[in-house]
Amino acid sequence: MPPPGTGLFVDPEFPACVSSLVGAGDSPLPPLCERITWRRPQEICAAPRLFPEDNRDALGAQGILGDCWFICACSALQKSPALLQHVFPAGQYTWEDQGYTGRFTCRFWRFGRWVDVTIDDRLPCLGHKLCFSHCQDHGAFWLPLLEKAYAKLHGSYEALWAGQVVDALVDLTGGLVERWSLELANESFKEEIICRMLDLKEHCAMSCSVHKREGSGDLGQFHAFTITDIQQGFTKDGQSLLLFRVHNPWGRSCWEGSWGQSGDNWALMDQVESSRFLTQIQDGEFWVEKAEFFREFHEVTLAFPVVKKLCIQSIWTGSLLSYTQQINGSWINGQNAGGSRNNVSFPENPKFWLRVRMQSEVYLTLMQRPRDKIGSSNNSSRTLQHGTSNHTTGTAIGLHIWKVKNRHFNLQKTILTTPVVGTSSHSYDRQLQLRCELSPGYHLLIPSTFLRDIEGDFLLRVLSSGPITLSEVSSNKPLEQESEDKMPGVWETLEFKGQWKKSNRNAGGSRNFPSYHLNPRFSFRVSTNTEVVKITLCQHNQENACHAIGFHVYLVLVDGSLPLFSQEPCASCVPHSHTLEVCKICHLAPGQYVVVPSTYLPDQECKFSIFISTKTERKPIKSEETLGQILKEVSVISLMK
Template sequence: MYMVCVFSSALPVPTCLYLSGNVPVTWSVYTSRYDAVFVCAAKGDMLPISSGLFVDAEFPASVSSLVRGACTPLSLLCDRITWLRPQEISASPRLFPKIARDGLGKQGILGDCWFICACSALQKCEQFLHQAFPHGPCAWTDPGYIGKFTCRFWRFGHWVDVTIDDRLPCLGRKLCFSHCQDQNAFWLPLLEKAYAKLHGCYEALWAGQVADALLDLTGGLVERWPLGAGEQAVQERMFNKILELKERCAMSCSVLHYRKGVSELGEFHAFTITDIQLVVTKDGQELMMLCVHNPWGRSCWDGSWGKSGQGWNMLSPQVSSRLKSEMREGEFWVEKSEFIRNFDEITMAFPVSEKGHVINIWSGMSLAFTQEVHGSWLKGLSAGGSRNNATFPDNPKFWLRVREQSEVYLVLNQRPLHDTGSAQNKDSLFAIGLHAWKVEKHKFNLNKTLSSSPVVGTSSHSYDRQIHLHGELSLGYHLLVPSTFLRDSEGHFFLRVLSTGRINLSEITPPRPVPLPWEDKTQGSWEFQKLHGIWEKGKSAGGSRNFPSYHINPSLPFTVPKGCHLVKLTLRQQCDAENCLAIGFHVYTVSGKKHLSPLSGEPCASCVPHCHSQEVSQLCVLSPGQYVLVPSTYLPEQESIFTATIAAKVDRKPIQSQETLGRQLQEVCVISVMK
């Protein structure tokens, strides 16, 4: 007799079936209801049988996917949360709702209103939606359905695919985190799960910036507009613009400070602007009305335009009735002046064209030309800080060549050095800035240029993941300098230029060592030695001499022959131009005393500071003898393959060979020879 135990997260206890027989039987169950099925023999051994549904082992249905640090109220509910698939929650699950507005997000017990509000971008633009769900919709009733989804997010210049299964956290039999107003639609909770996996767990989504989530979902440009502090003309221009773009752009508004009398708004809460309309009052006055959605899913507005507010008396019954009938659950209308008094900022994502180009919201022009480059601020080398510091010229520098009069966005994204890309380090963002000067490339003084006023620059350094500058740039070269406010702040950045016209962006690499003045005057020929190595994390990636682990770097022995009067040392790393590590090297004399390590003394030659380049080299004079070359990355625990070339110029005339290159050999496959 065999007992079949069917385990499902939807059932409180295993369901048992019994089969007769005295030999093991191999069989499979293909059903969307069960997570795992096992055949249990009477003697107690357990054999797994596939359910046909995908199970994500990297992001399991367990507490580790819910919380890590137990620093939020979510940790108190973990033991009550179960994981169910959509077909166990709904009788007719589907990815997207039949009516678009029924896809409005509602927040559960997770504090991620900022993410839910940003998801409205996907409802405004099909291109964003197809980016987030690159494989399109699916049907849970399809025979080939396996419970597997892949979502895509933009992270630091690249689109990252995140694959999940469709098991979702529930309390009872209802979703406990985000869900749509149409509770048969599951695109939002699935996207939320993928975003939680990207950040390490659901708890990591507790509190954040709408702008950051919009950036991850769109990969484009995002602007934040403060309310209440600007001039009236600026405010008018801003609200006219959001009225114009209401159908094309995702718009959110936030409350960042407590408001007396409207505490139901909630301090530090994000909302979605779902509609904007101009209406005329009974006495002919034009009002701008904004429809705001609260992701809590309930109306929380008790101002002049609340359910029983006096504002509605200003409108005709027909207009009032129309506006009220258009509201969904959790929405409310508020007039512009009252909106400005009670909300702190508006955040909006730029639209894109059919070809995928970002559209400038102010001019409507397509930013069809894009150039981008990665870089780093490194302590003691290229982390010069703001213009307040004398070390500002040490910051990374870039040439931007504008080939035709263009409308340009200069965009700077930061990623702290300690950010692995899989978790959000909210507390480790630096205040960053960006400045640009118009220069004559081949004749300009760096210090003089940087002391002058830039043609465009950030008014202040900002603790944002992304900042940008906007302006019209004339033909020619411009010097771009990204910086952190404090010097020696280490981090990576991604510089992107979007333009209406043709442009070229390139890094100004540190100057190579100046050749010795007598290099080309000496007689002799070059002899080459080529050495290969690898920096491997935990074994041979010791970093620069600033770190105690320096001694574990590879030590490459080489010999300088007699008659040599000049040595050229070259270190080349195996990488593409955008992802170069900062590399350099030191050379040590090998002592005759065996008990002494070559690294115990000072180097006799060096190629420093470390440079973000595929190749660095140094000319030096070394006496004949034994040496050790120690190549290193600036920071420890960075991996790469490298090649070191030692070229020694010796007093020997080169042989004048007259051999010619023969034809290429044609390889013959072993199998063809056997045939």
């Protein structure tokens, strides 16, 4: 092994200087920078290693950086050897290896793909001690190296000052994460939460958070903890107890409740039983009884198990979510940023087809792209070093899903019905998640922002137990509008297919010929709130062999008769033109109409399509969607002495 600093890798993209420590300078970290030095692990301890022998000694402690949310999420890697080997690839040379170079690579899942981040192993210290995260075993360095790579991904250590466990879990697992509000849970759901946690404690990373000062106040505010175990115990008189073992990233106990290390309630157990619990806790851990747990903590965050080949397993059914589809999209002001269902412009949002092939358990996630574009294809030092702090708040996003009979449907009528599943409140979260059981067929997915005209990029991802297909609904080109047409509305289009054939005696030609009445006819209705009608006739022919085409529109009389020759057309698209498509925009009074397409000359054969688009005033959607709360988990402890 080379002496420290001799011929070892030095990362030019994330140097050992102040720019890697702080970015915007909006945290308590900047005043400490002058005291921070950078040291390699062999300069910190005599025998550094990547992982401890005992997995329990890999528990993380926080240091002076407010990234409790990230440290809690790292417990997911301890639950899945396959995931740990993917995030921290095996085969890297460490300090005891002959090929050690001081270079390490970690992987993070960012906006739909895994991103490699390479760093050197120079770590921030105060004196000769790590000043940020460290393991329970001070000779193990996987956690501070992973933290450094995550800081590089975000642009600086300061960017990790505040965040959410759910975001870090997604970045580390590439999977699904659920959050359960303990404040809003009724007794039935609390029991369901307990059952889920007991079943999954060996396989899932579990975290609990405090959002405000309530109860004892010992646990701090906006602080995240790791749930390391759940066990059943018994009092001397045989009463059953359920105790949660909780780890504080501060690395010291902060709980002085009745089941704290010196709490009174241990006397309720016999000495053997109480000793069994107390001997299990390490620095920073404490036991909390079930009633205290629901009283003191406000939220539980749980990552879905990641099994072999990084397949995600449902926490509700145990099914493998083997089928995954994802697609990128954008909200663009003036085009498709329609806002929430509170807005009449909601149908303008991007729309997607989800085809489900068989009855399936389906999870849908909508992720908004971080504003710093981290994880983009241009993984340059500029991108990495100028990332935005996690204090940056995204926009509020939502997602709704409707079942439709087929891909030809009435959009306005569909969105006025109740969705199969949807967000009850638009959320500022980076990623929202929905779970549902979907039957075979087509489903319409509409992601939205809360306010209209808000721009942003997003990733729509679907994971399913059965085969699925995800695709974007093709957006029609903007329909021509006359200058006086200023009222917001919705275009609804009918499509008719037809054919002029001599053998069918329906190729009647134009009104110049007595056979005109033989031409095909297509009926449509104009309602009382219709503003404008656009009729388009397309011939399916080679461009160099076009017939001259046109059409006339007639009002159907009250008795249903259609005397074509005694009535002038209400609208016409003439003269006939040698072109693939002709179009006419017109205002028509309410009533029943017929459009008659024709070629100029009789007996000319061709297939054609007619599109009749009516623009109506959009009906208001009965929806009162709300905004969610912005939460960031952050904590800071006293400086190391």
